[in-house]
Amino acid sequence: MRRYIPLLIIGLCVLFVVLASLLYMTQSVGKKQVADKFIPVTKTLTVYTTIPVEMASIIANEYQKEANIQVNFIPVSKDELLNHFQQDDIENIDMVLTDSRVLENLSDANKLTSNISEEEDIVNEQFKDKNNSWIGVWYDPIVFCYNLDYVKNNWHIPLTWDELAQNNNIKIGMTDFMVASAAANVLYSLSEDKNVENTMMLMQQIHPKVVRYAKYLSTPVRMVGMGEADIAVSVQSEAIRYINDNYPLNIIYPKDGTAYQLTAVGIVKDSKQQVEANHFIKWLLGDDVQISLQKNRYYYVPTNYTSLTYKEFAGKNIKFLAKNNIFDDNARKAILDEWVTNIRLKN
Template sequence: MRRYTTLLLTAFLLVVVVVAGSAYLAGSGHVEKGVAMRELTVYTTLPAEHAALLSDGYEKKSRVRVNFVPLSSKDLVDRAAKDDRSAALVLADERTLAELSKRGAFAPYDSEATDAVPEEFRQEQGAWTGVWYDPVVFAVNSDYLRTLKNVPDTWTELSRGETRISMTDFVAADAASNLLYSLIAQFGDEEAYRILRGIHPQVVQYTKYLSNPVRQVGMGEADISIAVASETLRYVADGYPIRIIYPADGTAYTLAGAGVLASAKPDDQQAAGEFVDWLLSDEAQTILWQKGFDFLPTNRATLAYQQFAGKNLVLFTQKPDFTDEQRHEFLDRWVKYIRFSKAGK
C-alpha cells in the first residue's frame, strides 16, 4: 500500500510541475514548441507588407515576436498618446513621430546605432530616430538621355525644359504631396509654384500610383519621371533602361522612424530599444531590399548605406512643418491654378 501511495504522490507532483511550468510559459509571451517567446507590440503607419517582413525577420533572429498594429496617423497619435501600455514602440512616418514627440509620448533612447544616424534624421533629444528614407529623384530613359547635351539635374532646369514628364498626382499619395510641401518649404511658395508651372506643360500624365511614372519611362512612354527612389531602383533592378539623376539643388524625401513609448513597462522599453537597433542594422535593410523595397538607411555605418550609389545626394534642409490647413491650401492652389488651369498649359 505504501508503494502505491508513493507512486500516486510522485504522479501528483509531476502534474503540479507541468501545470506550473505551463503557467510560467504562458505569462512570458507566445509559446512555440514549448519555448517561451517574448512579444513586442508596435503601432505603425507602415504598409502591412513591410511590417510582416520585419516581424518575420526579427523573430527568426531574436526569438521575439513583433506584433504590428497598423493605424492611420491620426488614430496612432490618439492611441499612443494615452497611457495604456498596450504598445512599447511606434514605427511611423516623420510627421506622426513629430506630433507624438510634441505630446511627450516618447522615452528618449540612445545607443551606438542611433548615434550613427545624422541629426537631420532624428529628434534632437533622442525621442525618436529615423531608420530609413525614400528621396525623390529624376528617372530618365536611357535612350533619351543619350540625346541630351545638357542633362537637367535641378528643379529649375527641369521646369525650363521641353520633354515628356510623368509624375504622380499630388492628391493621389502622401509621398507625392510631400514633394509639393517640401518644394514650398525649401524655395518659398512663389518660386515653388513657378517651378511647378514650368513642369506642368511637359507632363504627359499625372498618375495615381508611385510606380507608374517609373514604368512609363522604362517603356519609353515618357522621357523623365519625377519619382521616389525606391520604385525607381526596383525597375532598374528588373532591367528597365533607366538612369537615376539626383537633383543637384536638393530633393524631398519621406522618412520612417521609431520611438520608444514612455508609457511602456521598463522591460518592454528595453525590448523596444533592441528592436530599434536591429531596424538600423544591415540585416533589417537586406530583408527589405530582397523584396524590392529599396529604401536608403539612415545609419551611415551600415554596409547597405556605403553600397548605395546615391548616398551623397543633396536633401532639402527645410522641413515642411505646415499645419493641415496650410497643406490643404497649398494643394488647393496647385489643383486650381496649375493642375486644372487652362492657362497652365
C-alpha cells in the first residue's frame, strides 16, 4: 500500500496543476471579454441645461453608451444661463438644452450657430427657429385631465376653454401661474389668441371653480386621481405618469387649442465641436432617447413625427393656440401681474 502513496501524491499534484491552469484560462478569457466590451470615452460635449438633473443624467448615460461621447450637463436656471451668455462666460460650452424662449433670446443675440440636417428638416416649422439656430426636440402640451367617475356621471363635459369657464358644476385643480412657466403658458397663449381682456374675463369665470392653485405641476393631477377635483388643467407628462400608475384618469385636448412648453437645443456659435454637437442633436430627435426617458417616467411628445415614439402618443393632431411670441418679457410680466392682482388674489 505504501508504494502507491507517491503515485497518489503525484496524481494530486497533476490534478492541482490542471485545475489551476483551467482557472487561469477562465479568468483570462473573462478579463479579455470585459476589455473588449469597454470602450474608452474619446470626446466630451459640455451643455448648459435647465432640465431636471436626473433627466439630464439619463440622457448623458444613454448617449455615452450609444456614441462613446460623454455629455457633461451643467444645470443652471434660465436667468443664470442668460447671464452667462451676456457676460461671455461660455468658454468650452458647446450646446444649450432648455426652454425654446431662452434659445430665442440667444439666437437674437447671435450666440448660436445655424444648423440643419435631414432629421431636423422633418420637424414642423412651429418647433424650430426660422434661421435654424435652434430646434425643438420634445414638447409638453397642456391638457384637461378628467376623473373617470366624473366622465361617467356627466353627459356633458367641457371640451373647450369657454365650456370650462361656463360650467358651474365642476371642481378644477390647476397649478399657480406664478410658480411654473409651463402653467403660465396657458395665460400667455390664451391672451395672444383671444386678446388679454377676453382672457382675463375667461379666467374670472374659471377662478371660483378652482379648488386649489397648486405649487407643483403634478399636484392637480393627483387631486383629480384622488377625487378631490373633477378636472386638472395640467401638463400631459404628469397626467400620463399618473395614468401609468393606474389612477382613474382620462386626457382630453381642448378643442379650441392648447398651450405647450417646448424643450429645444442649440449649438453655441464658438463651439469647437460643431460636428459632434450636430450628431447629438440628431440623436435627441430619435427614438432611443425617448425610450430611455419613458422607462424612467418622463413622458414628452417628440417633435420628430416620423419617430415610433411619436406615433404611440394619442394626441398626434393637437390644435395649438398661438405660440405666445408676440409678448416680450415685460408684456408677459404685465399679463401675469394683472391676473394675480385682479383674479388670483381678489375675492
